[in-house]
Amino acid sequence: MHGYDKHAFEPFAVTVDLAVLTLRAGALHVLLVERGQEPYAGRWALPGGFLLPAESAETAARRELAEETGLADVTGLHLEQLRTYSEPDRDPRMRVVSVAFAALLPDPPEPHGGGDAAEARWVPYDEARGLAFDHDRILADARDRVGAKLEYTCLATAFCPAEFTLGELQQVYETVWGTALDRPNFRRKVLATPGFVEPVPGAARLTGGRGKPAAVYRAGAAATLHPPLLRTPREGRPA
Amino acid sequence: MHGYDKHAFEPFAVTVDLAVLTLRAGALHVLLVERGQEPYAGRWALPGGFLLPAESAETAARRELAEETGLADVTGLHLEQLRTYSEPDRDPRMRVVSVAFAALLPDPPEPHGGGDAAEARWVPYDEARGLAFDHDRILADARDRVGAKLEYTCLATAFCPAEFTLGELQQVYETVWGTALDRPNFRRKVLATPGFVEPVPGAARLTGGRGKPAAVYRAGAAATLHPPLLRTPREGRPA
DNA sequence: CCTTTTATAGTCGCAATGACTATTAAGGGG
DNA sequence: CCCCTTAATAGTCATTGCGACTATAAAAGG
Numbered sequence: 001m002h003g004y005d006k007h008a009f010e011p012f013a014v015t016v017d018l019a020v021l022t023l024r025a026g027a028l029h030v031l032l033v034e035r036g037q038e039p040y041a042g043r044w045a046l047p048g049g050f051l052l053p054a055e056s057a058e059t060a061a062r063r064e065l066a067e068e069t070g071l072a073d074v075t076g077l078h079l080e081q082l083r084t085y086s087e088p089d090r091d092p093r094m095r096v097v098s099v100a101f102a103a104l105l106p107d108p109p110e111p112h113g114g115g116d117a118a119e120a121r122w123v124p125y126d127e128a129r130g131l132a133f134d135h136d137r138i139l140a141d142a143r144d145r146v147g148a149k150l151e152y153t154c155l156a157t158a159f160c161p162a163e164f165t166l167g168e169l170q171q172v173y174e175t176v177w178g179t180a181l182d183r184p185n186f187r188r189k190v191l192a193t194p195g196f197v198e199p200v201p202g203a204a205r206l207t208g209g210r211g212k213p214a215a216v217y218r219a220g221a222a223a224t225l226h227p228p229l230l231r232t233p234r235e236g237r238p239a
Numbered sequence: 240m241h242g243y244d245k246h247a248f249e250p251f252a253v254t255v256d257l258a259v260l261t262l263r264a265g266a267l268h269v270l271l272v273e274r275g276q277e278p279y280a281g282r283w284a285l286p287g288g289f290l291l292p293a294e295s296a297e298t299a300a301r302r303e304l305a306e307e308t309g310l311a312d313v314t315g316l317h318l319e320q321l322r323t324y325s326e327p328d329r330d331p332r333m334r335v336v337s338v339a340f341a342a343l344l345p346d347p348p349e350p351h352g353g354g355d356a357a358e359a360r361w362v363p364y365d366e367a368r369g370l371a372f373d374h375d376r377i378l379a380d381a382r383d384r385v386g387a388k389l390e391y392t393c394l395a396t397a398f399c400p401a402e403f404t405l406g407e408l409q410q411v412y413e414t415v416w417g418t419a420l421d422r423p424n425f426r427r428k429v430l431a432t433p434g435f436v437e438p439v440p441g442a443a444r445l446t447g448g449r450g451k452p453a454a455v456y457r458a459g460a461a462a463t464l465h466p467p468l469l470r471t472p473r474e475g476r477p478a
Numbered sequence: 479c480c481t482t483t484t485a486t487a488g489t490c491g492c493a494a495t496g497a498c499t500a501t502t503a504a505g506g507g508g
Numbered sequence: 509c510c511c512c513t514t515a516a517t518a519g520t521c522a523t524t525g526c527g528a529c530t531a532t533a534a535a536a537g538g
């Protein structure tokens with residue numbers, strides 16, 4: 001059914017929307033922009049924009065990521081397609097099909113980026129409600145996806161700077177999952193997974209001033225965790 | 240950057256493409272249609288089509304699924320969004336953004352469906368190469384996703400009819416993963432997972448004529464497997 | 479010098495699982 | 509009809525993974 005002459009087809013506007021996530025002060029934060037015009041004028045929304053004629057959704061997403069964060073180099077950042085939202089009424093003006101992405105940053109780079117964004121701010125995830133369009137749902141889906149992928153991939157390092165301690169890595173899990181983990185067990189598990197992290201030879205860092213300095217690691221070559229690092233299964237989950 | 244006046248935007252054609260998968264004679268099969276016109280005339284392709292003006296991608300995918308399989312009722316079938324393919328050159332004629340789906344059917348319903356499809360056929364997965372557009376990649380992505388989701392969800396039952404034996408369920412895993420599983424261990428694991436399957440009280444079925452009749456089960460209420468049913472980790476997987 | 483704090487090392491026991499062996503219940507061939 | 513084959517089901521055993529804990533080491537602060 002790819003015959004263009006058999007079915008008339010409607011042209012659609014295609015956008016990308018980004019859930020840009022980071023960890024700040026021990027809490028998950030998301031980058032939001034304030035809308036300057038209708039619809040949803042004055043409301044907060046996920047950054048995003050239209051695909052340019054020669055762009056793929058991935059290219060457009062990375063361009064928007066650079067524009068909205070104001071970072072000079074976004075090539076190393078984790079960017080991942082979530083899914084596409086295409087409900088006919090998701091934009092009151094016209095048909096807009098949006099390809100949603102999740103982007104993960106180590107720590108906040110800047111309060112908010114320049115570019116032509118009216119205003120961009122890091123907002124704690126828990127306070128990011130009542131967003132424009134269906135962005136509440138996109139953001140929730142992004143968090144769910146990231147939380148799930150922490151279990152069986154090395155995604156957690158995408159939230160960390162190039163060099164990090166195991167305590168920092170553990171905080172990624174604890175913050176995204178909202179649960180506390182046992183430190184010795186977490187350490188044993190991470191170190192037992194080949195390719196998850198690799199030690200930086202001579203380095204050690206004082207994590208908070210007090211306490212024993214922690215060894216420093218960097219991300220390893222592995223992409224997946226075998227076996228996975230499972231969340232404690234909460235009680236009965238029928239659906 | 241959702242201001243329509245700030246950026247001109249290109250209209251795009253939006254389609255859905257379906258990787259309709261089933262298990263037939265112990266092999267993974269995919270539903271393909273033969274293209275009648277350029278480009279790729281005479282080549283096989285995944286079924287798909289344009290979004291209608293009032294449809295979401297999910298609605299369009301289910302409509303196409305009904306049309307192409309010829310099934311009267313497709314509401315119970317598993318249909319899941321894979322990802323969106325938007326490379327600018329993926330269709331030589333124009334910009335087409337395609338939202339890809341995977342659909343899972345119990346056993347082959349009919350050789351091929353009616354509707355306006357020129358020709359639709361079940362093709363063994365391993366022989367489905369050289370498809371039109373980027374459909375080789377979409378199909379491979381579909382298989383990867385399904386294989387991965389077998390590990391930590393109850394997706395396998397989507398390949399089975401309403402009532403099935405544990406041997407049939409095991410064949411789903413073995414066929415999709417391409418590995419052999421130990422039968423007693425598989426049985427123990429499945430039955431130990433609450434909500435995965437539930438027994439059909441008095442039923443038993445002769446699976447192949449020979450051998451002891453197998454107990455019959457139906458899909459349970461659970462959606463996820465805790466802990467997961469892991470594939471034997473193949474050796475080092477750097478990327 | 480002692481207390482606090484944080485990282486790291488190690489112990490113990492249970493639960494999950496891979497690799498097997500044994501038994502049961504059907505069909506088919508002599 | 510009796511065995512042989514086939515396939516489902518029942519069970520065993522040792523190893524591994526992991527949750528819960530305890531102990532030690534190395535820093536800062538009073």
